[in-house]
Every structure is written in structure tokens, then in C-alpha cells.
Amino acid sequence: MLFNSRDPRYRFPTGAVEAGRPIHFRITLPRELSCSAARLIVEPENEPAILCDMFWCGMNGEEEEWWECDFTPKKRGLYFYLFEASTCRGVQRLSRGEHGRAIFGGTYRWQLTVYQEGFKTPDWLEGGIMYQIFPDRFYKAGGDKENVPAGRTYHEDWYEQPDWRPNHEGRITNTDFYGGDLQGVREKLPYLKDLGVTCIYLNPVFESHSNHRYDTADYLKIDPLLGSEQDFRELCESARELGIRVMIDGVFSHTGSDSVYFNREGRYEGPGAYNSAESPYYKWYNFRNWPHEYDSWWGFDTLPNVNETEESYNLFVNGEDGVVRRWLRAGASGWRLDVADELPDPFIDHLNEAAKTEDPEALVLGEVWEDASNKSAYGVRRRYLLGGQLDSVMNYPFRDAILGFLLGGDPAAFAEAVENIVENYPRPCLRLLMNHIGTHDTERAITVLGGTPANGRGREWQSGKHLSQREREIGRERLKLAAIMQYILPGVPCIYYGDEAGLEGYRDPFNRACYPWGREDQELIGWYRSLGKMRHEHREILARGGCRVRKAEGNLLVLERFIVRGAEGEDCAFRDSLMLIINRSERPQSILSLSLDLSDAKPVLGENLEGVRVLRPYSCALLKFRKEIQTTP
Known part of the structure; x- marks a missing residue:
């Protein structure tokens, strides 16, 4: 082996490093090449290459020799590197091959992630277990709801399938509700504690007029069907007494059209940006032809995009009395940032500063679907994990690797996916990775692992498709394997509510059915409890x-x-x-x-x-x- 970036015999330390930390590189070359000189070539992104001469340092057995050098990255950023050797056969290039190893020739470089000196992430989540709750569908306290806001329909049957058919205008409105609430979450805290949960991740809780609540209507109010601000405070307080923290969803790339800020539907006194160019919120939005033509999230006119660099919006969210700090004061321990790709770097910088100023141990976690260490979005290389932005991210690469392996994929591809993340992510981020195998944006894990792939089939097919008894048996056994992989890999396992109870379903809205209280798969729940106890007993190994x-x-x-x-x-x-x-x-x-x-x-x-x-x-x-x-x- 010429070089392996993941082996401390060849590179020490391995993985991402803190700025200012020396790194020792070693390559081994066949003696027959008569190498007279060797170089490490480091290419800081968007800067000239740095050449580091290597020196001969002895034999590696009888047929190979060692060459080595040190390199110290001075500042945070992405660096890429390879090696060259002057030999009797001319200049030979050593570039990256498979699994971190070197090959002669080729063009691929190794990535070196260098993060900010002193970068630290919150300790309280290390070694823990997360539990994601879609608030409307987890548990409702005190019976059926009264005074349901206008425009919403209410299911009296908790076990009824979510609405999936378009309305009379042919639109999917997501306006059917079941009445799950914050008091319901609070009542189920002992159940979560028994699973070993240390952090609840709540999908959006602010006033909104869809059941997913990603169309925020008012960032300063809890949605009335969920309860009140007092209910939120009591939930956070009761959870913390049991050693459980609460992380909430921040949807800051867009608002709802039916909101205090835009007010297209005229529900609020206003004026919103849609009602008047003199509105205090007008500058938040990008109108092409006011009021009917405006930028919106992925073309959905109910989700007008905001201009995050507008100072009044930035102050509203990240100011001293802004949204971020206000809800941390109310008891939240962190924020999960929806579509972090679509939030500009300066905005995330300000949000991180606001959160850490309010609480140095506040968690800022982002939704990123790819390798977040080298992600580019809208033509810009992102610096999420280099310090001062995200503490960690949702770990979709691990999810894809776990499910792919269990469904018959190449085992070597699983190994590469895991080791690539371990190599590229800063250790402060790696320890807090949100390791999920299902979320509100994906099919239920047991359905993926046991059922027929949807393969683009529509909602009508999905609505009538359920696992057969044999499919469910296979899905359950594979799910148990997926779960233990979640709990063993670096990071923090995250249970999507109901996965542990055997809840199945294809994509939205079928993956957002209500938790099956009284109809749970007790065998699965027992497995998850065992995993929780195991993780607690071996916390140090699994955390660090x-x-x-x-x-x-x-x-x-x-x-x-x-x-x-x-x-x-x-x-x-x-x-x-x-x-x-x-x-x-x-x-x-x-x-x-x-x-x-x-x-x-x-x-x-x-x-x-x-x-x-x-x-x-x-x-x-x-x-x-x-x-x-x-x-x-």
C-alpha cells in the first residue's frame, strides 16, 4: 500500500483537523523506482498550491522505502492534496483511489477538512438518543379539539388515513388535522424516557395553516391547535427534569402566504407585504410584479421566499429580542434549520451568533442531504461545519448506506459511505450527527425494508398499499438491524415517531400517520428499549x-x-x-x-x-x- 488517508501509519492524525494542527504524512514507494525526491502537493481551495518536500526516512521491509513530511494548515477551509515522486521512470503521481488508498496516476485528490481553532459543539447531546415528533400526529391530550381555526378539517378518528386527494380546485392543501398537541407530548415523556430518549426534535410548532406547519404564519405564537406558549414552556421544563432537551424547527427561508407577514388570504389585520408596498414586511420578499408575482419556494405560491439578507428580517430572526433567542429563553435547547442549503452564509452566521449568545450550549443543526463538508449550493461552496455555523447536520448519507446495504447493495459501498463521512467531518460535528433512517420527508423505514418500492407510483397506489404479513415480518427483522446500526455508528440515533411501533407508510402524507397507541408492535418497542439501555451502558465508546x-x-x-x-x-x-x-x-x-x-x-x-x-x-x-x-x- 502506497498511502492510506484513513490509516494513522500514513497520516496522523487522520480525519478533519483543527486549524494550526500539524499533520504527519508518510508514503511508501517500491525500492525499484529509485526515487530521488518526493513532494506533498496541497491545494487550498481557490488559492495557489503549496509544495512540501518529503524526506527519506528508512526502509519498509526489504522492497519498499518510507518518505515523509509535516504540513500545518494555517486557517479553516477545504484543502485537497496528492503526492509526486521523481523516479527512474519519470515523475510519478500518487492520487486517490478507492477507500482512501493511493494509486499511481489518476486525477482524484484527497480532501482535508480544516475547521476553526477552538470549535466546540454542545456536550449535552453527545452519546444521546433523539426522537422526532410530527406534533399533529403523536398524541392529543384531553379529547377532541374545539374552536378549530377556519380552513382546517378535523379527524375525529385518530386511526383514519390522512387526506391525500386534491380538493375541488385540484390542489393538495394539507389542511386535515388530528389534534396532536404539546400537552400530549408532555404526557408521553415517561414513554420517551423509557426508550432512552435525551432530545426531542419537534417539527414546526408555530402558528401555521397546514398540518406540516412549514408555512409559518406567526413566528411569535404557538399554533392554537398545539396549545399555548405556556404549554411549550411546561413541556420543555418537564422534559428537562427527565434529562430530555427539546429542539425546534426553524423555517427561515420562506413564510406562508397566509401569514401575518404576507397576508395574501387576508386572514390578518395587516397590512402584509401582499396588501401594501408600505408594509413593514414588504422588503422581506422579492416581487417581480407586485403583488401577484413573487419568488416562492420551489414554485409553490403558498410559500413566498424571504430575502434573508434584508436587515429588518435578519434583526427579526437573529436580533437580541428576535425569534431565535426568544424561544431559547422559553425553554428550547436548540434549532434545526429547515433547507439549510437555501439560507445564505451570512444569515447562518448571524443565527449561530444569536443562539450561542443566548446559550453557549444551544444546538444549531441543519438539514443537508449530501456530504455537508464539501457541499456546494447555488454555485457557492458552503462552510457549514468549519465553525461558527452548524454544530451538525441530518445524516442522510448514513441513512442511504444502511438501507442500501440491508436491501442487497454492495457492502463495499456501505463501508465507503461511512468511512468517507468519518474522514471528512470535524470530530465536534461527527459526535452529534443526527442519524435517522426515516423522517417526515421519506418513506417509513419498515415500508422501505419490507415492501414493494413505490418507483414513482402516485398517491392513489400508495394509499391502498400495505405490507403483507410476510413483507411485514421481513421489514421488522431488517428494521431491527437498521436500528442497531443507527445506534452503533458515530453520531446520535434519531427515531422517527412510530418507527419503533411498526408504523408503515409510503411518502407524504402516508409517512405522517398518527402514532398507533394501543396497536403498537411491542416486540419492536422492546428492541428499541434494549438499544437505549445498551447505548447508555456503553456511552463513552459510542460517543467518543x-x-x-x-x-x-x-x-x-x-x-x-x-x-x-x-x-x-x-x-x-x-x-x-x-x-x-x-x-x-x-x-x-x-x-x-x-x-x-x-x-x-x-x-x-x-x-x-x-x-x-x-x-x-x-x-x-x-x-x-x-x-x-x-x-x-
């Missing part, structure tokens, strides 16, 4: 430990989390690790080919492999090891 994919071949996967314990200067230390072995197949699988030493293994969850080297179909074994490591020659 290293991660590697030990094996990924055929139908078998081996994941390892590890941490080294021992005081500096001692002759030995201990390496504590958790190893997860998964069989994704419908058939039993022998693990003898993995060549794993399980002699000192202690079973934690799943199969007990003592004296047995076969995993049942759709099963796993989680094992714990402790090994002594010599630290001095």
Missing part, C-alpha cells in the same frame, strides 16, 4: 470512540467502535471495543470466513455466538471486548 468497518463482504458486515483507556506514562493501556456482526441474508451465514478472534467476546445484544459461528437469517451479534495494549517498548 473510533469507528471502522472491519469487514464488508457478501451478506456479512462487521462494524467496530473502540476507545483506548490508560493514563499517560503507564506501561499498558486497555482497548475497549464493541463489535457488531450482521447477517442481512434470508439464510444462515457462517462467520468463519471473517477470521475474527472471538475468544474474549462478551455478548451484549442479539445472537450469542459462544461455541457457535453461524448467524441466523436477518440477525446480528453485538459483542464487547477488552484487550491489554503495551504502550512502552
Whole structure:
């Protein structure tokens, strides 16, 4: 092996680094090349390349030799690098191949993420468990609602399927409600505590006129069907008493057309921007031809875009008495930023500053679907994870990797997806990654894992499609595997309400059905409780430990989390690790080919492999090891 960016023998430290931290690089070259000089070429983004001469430092066996150098990145940003060697065959380039390894020739560079010196993220979420709640559909307290606002329909039957048909105008309005509320969440806190939950993520709670509430009508009021500001404060207070924090959704790239600020439907006294060019909110929006033509989110005229760089809007959201700080004072512990891609950098800078000024431990987490370390949006390379913006992000790459593997995808692709994120993300962000396998924007996990793929089929087909008994059995077993992968991988697992109870459904609105109280899959809930206890018992390893994919071949996967314990200067230390072995197949699988030493293994969850080297179909074994490591020659 010429070089491997993920191996500390070749690059130390591995992964993203803090600005000002020296990095030691080593390459090994065949002796037969008669190398006379070698160089590390570092290319800071949008800046001239930096050449670092490497020096010969000895033999690697009889046939290879080591060349090495140090490089210290001075400031935060993305850097890309490769190597060159002057040999008897001319100048040879070493570029990035598969799985972080070097190849001769090629054009791909390695990425080096350098984050702000002193960058720190909130400690309270580390090692925890998140639980996402779609407020209208979780639990309603005190019976049916009265005084339902105009324009909304109300389901008296909690288990009825959400409305999916267009109205008489052919429009999908999302105006059917079930009455889930904040008091209902508060009543179910003991249930969440029993699952091991430490953070509730609430989809939008502010006054809005759709059931998803991403069309904000008033950022300063709780939606009346959910309760009052006092209900919100009491929920946050009661949750915190149980060791649970509350993170709320911030929808700041657009408002609703039916809002205090735009007021197209005339519901409010106004004047909104649609009613008058003299409105205090007029500058918030971009009108092409006032009042009927304006920029809107993805062309939906009910969601007019806002101009986040307009000073009055920025002060309204991020000022001393703005939205961000106001709701942190009311008890929230953080914000999840909807469509972070569509929020300009200066706005996110201001929002982060506002949140951290109010509470240094406030969480700012963003919705980003791709690798957030190198994401470009609207022609601009984003700096979400470099310090001063997002503490972490929703981890869609892990979701795609988990579901893809369990559905028969290439195991090597799973390994690459996981190790790429581990390599590219700053450690302060990595530890807080929101690891979900389903959200309000995706199909239910059990449906993906057991059912027929929708493949673009419409709502009518989705509405009538349910898992057969056999599909549900397969989906349940695969879901259990997906969940334990969530709980083991770096970051924080996030349960989408009802997944743990076996709730199924294709896309919106079928993935937003009500929690099936009284009809839960108790076997699944028991599994999630076991995972919660396991995560609490092994919190240090799972919060701060290293991660590697030990094996990924055929139908078998081996994941390892590890941490080294021992005081500096001692002759030995201990390496504590958790190893997860998964069989994704419908058939039993022998693990003898993995060549794993399980002699000192202690079973934690799943199969007990003592004296047995076969995993049942759709099963796993989680094992714990402790090994002594010599630290001095």
C-alpha cells in the first residue's frame, strides 16, 4: 500500500483537523523506482498550491522505502492534496483511489477538512438518543379539539388515513388535522424516557395553516391547535427534569402566504407585504410584479421566499429580542434549520451568533442531504461545519448506506459511505450527527425494508398499499438491524415517531400517520428499549470512540467502535471495543470466513455466538471486548 488517508501509519492524525494542527504524512514507494525526491502537493481551495518536500526516512521491509513530511494548515477551509515522486521512470503521481488508498496516476485528490481553532459543539447531546415528533400526529391530550381555526378539517378518528386527494380546485392543501398537541407530548415523556430518549426534535410548532406547519404564519405564537406558549414552556421544563432537551424547527427561508407577514388570504389585520408596498414586511420578499408575482419556494405560491439578507428580517430572526433567542429563553435547547442549503452564509452566521449568545450550549443543526463538508449550493461552496455555523447536520448519507446495504447493495459501498463521512467531518460535528433512517420527508423505514418500492407510483397506489404479513415480518427483522446500526455508528440515533411501533407508510402524507397507541408492535418497542439501555451502558465508546468497518463482504458486515483507556506514562493501556456482526441474508451465514478472534467476546445484544459461528437469517451479534495494549517498548 502506497498511502492510506484513513490509516494513522500514513497520516496522523487522520480525519478533519483543527486549524494550526500539524499533520504527519508518510508514503511508501517500491525500492525499484529509485526515487530521488518526493513532494506533498496541497491545494487550498481557490488559492495557489503549496509544495512540501518529503524526506527519506528508512526502509519498509526489504522492497519498499518510507518518505515523509509535516504540513500545518494555517486557517479553516477545504484543502485537497496528492503526492509526486521523481523516479527512474519519470515523475510519478500518487492520487486517490478507492477507500482512501493511493494509486499511481489518476486525477482524484484527497480532501482535508480544516475547521476553526477552538470549535466546540454542545456536550449535552453527545452519546444521546433523539426522537422526532410530527406534533399533529403523536398524541392529543384531553379529547377532541374545539374552536378549530377556519380552513382546517378535523379527524375525529385518530386511526383514519390522512387526506391525500386534491380538493375541488385540484390542489393538495394539507389542511386535515388530528389534534396532536404539546400537552400530549408532555404526557408521553415517561414513554420517551423509557426508550432512552435525551432530545426531542419537534417539527414546526408555530402558528401555521397546514398540518406540516412549514408555512409559518406567526413566528411569535404557538399554533392554537398545539396549545399555548405556556404549554411549550411546561413541556420543555418537564422534559428537562427527565434529562430530555427539546429542539425546534426553524423555517427561515420562506413564510406562508397566509401569514401575518404576507397576508395574501387576508386572514390578518395587516397590512402584509401582499396588501401594501408600505408594509413593514414588504422588503422581506422579492416581487417581480407586485403583488401577484413573487419568488416562492420551489414554485409553490403558498410559500413566498424571504430575502434573508434584508436587515429588518435578519434583526427579526437573529436580533437580541428576535425569534431565535426568544424561544431559547422559553425553554428550547436548540434549532434545526429547515433547507439549510437555501439560507445564505451570512444569515447562518448571524443565527449561530444569536443562539450561542443566548446559550453557549444551544444546538444549531441543519438539514443537508449530501456530504455537508464539501457541499456546494447555488454555485457557492458552503462552510457549514468549519465553525461558527452548524454544530451538525441530518445524516442522510448514513441513512442511504444502511438501507442500501440491508436491501442487497454492495457492502463495499456501505463501508465507503461511512468511512468517507468519518474522514471528512470535524470530530465536534461527527459526535452529534443526527442519524435517522426515516423522517417526515421519506418513506417509513419498515415500508422501505419490507415492501414493494413505490418507483414513482402516485398517491392513489400508495394509499391502498400495505405490507403483507410476510413483507411485514421481513421489514421488522431488517428494521431491527437498521436500528442497531443507527445506534452503533458515530453520531446520535434519531427515531422517527412510530418507527419503533411498526408504523408503515409510503411518502407524504402516508409517512405522517398518527402514532398507533394501543396497536403498537411491542416486540419492536422492546428492541428499541434494549438499544437505549445498551447505548447508555456503553456511552463513552459510542460517543467518543473510533469507528471502522472491519469487514464488508457478501451478506456479512462487521462494524467496530473502540476507545483506548490508560493514563499517560503507564506501561499498558486497555482497548475497549464493541463489535457488531450482521447477517442481512434470508439464510444462515457462517462467520468463519471473517477470521475474527472471538475468544474474549462478551455478548451484549442479539445472537450469542459462544461455541457457535453461524448467524441466523436477518440477525446480528453485538459483542464487547477488552484487550491489554503495551504502550512502552
